Amino acid sequence: MQVELIRWPAEEARLSEVRSAGLARLVLVPEGVAPPLTADPLEDWIRLPASDDDVRSRLRVLEDRVRGAGEADRPDLDENGLLRLGGQWVSLPPVEHRLMTVLLERYRAVVSRDALARAGWPDGIPGRNVLDVHIVRLRRRLAPLGLVIRTVRSRGYLLEQGSANALSGG
Amino acid sequence: MQVELIRWPAEEARLSEVRSAGLARLVLVPEGVAPPLTADPLEDWIRLPASDDDVRSRLRVLEDRVRGAGEADRPDLDENGLLRLGGQWVSLPPVEHRLMTVLLERYRAVVSRDALARAGWPDGIPGRNVLDVHIVRLRRRLAPLGLVIRTVRSRGYLLEQGSANALSGG
């Protein structure tokens, strides 16, 4: 189990241990008792009695945060074409916004040129070279954020963090 | 208010906005409804019915996280058009006051030119270029405070701290 379950206030000492160990934990708080509060995202609490579903919901969020704490954060693209990553952001024009949407849906996986063309130009692609040109432009715009679009020859493209290494091999 | 209160699932659309704006929020979930889950530390949910104390507890944790996230000082605009930030202040004339109100409501997020026009001139916009001119003037007035209005081409404008994320393209 990735998340510690802690009864409050009975297991107060154990909560201290788990906190300083940096483990994720869910604190079970009986009726009429004030919950222990902390800004630590790896700690949550729930008021008893609670349904199994609610407990599972909070556990899942904590598990996600444990997983997320290890990885670098994922880029976030909003409906206005703002791409945020690590406190920085760039704005994407319409075509590149649509391309980026697909690349993010399949983050770190290959997206075919065909799928990109359909996403970028739903009414049909204007010319043979258009996609290539827009990939170049998107690459330049993404560079300051540390994001890189890798070419997977004759398969498509792949979006990932810059420093993450790909041992290129076709 | 630093933390948005959102009724689920009634205000689903607003939750999306607030999420992409990066604001802290507490989602109120009625009995029998599954809560929306996210690993974002700035989001929490609570099962209704809940005591005021429990709501306040969760709000306080979210506020602490906002503070910890470094979003510490937001500019403050009062009803007299005085804009304060970091010990300094400037006074804003009526039109710019109204524009600034909208920009602050969506601090660090995009505000469309249309929304700005409606806020600045509720009875209809006088001329084609008026908004541009007032943005220029507002920019000059905000500069001494270290605030910057970024252009997001064909989408609108965005207000943020000057030295923070100066990457923008666009």
Added chain:
DNA sequence: GTCGGCCCTTCACCGAGGCGAAACAACCCC
């Protein structure tokens, strides 16, 4: 190995449109 073809990259260029900003003219309130 060498050759040719395919795929991809990048540059230069153009037209259209969004936006910036100076200059000017009216206006309002003290």
Added chain:
DNA sequence: GGGGTTGTTTCGCCTCGGTGAAGGGCCGAC
């Protein structure tokens, strides 16, 4: 009247999207 505020015009830059063309790397054919 004077300073600050607001609206208008005008000029010009930059961005965006699309096109043509030059060039380079990889691969299979031979």
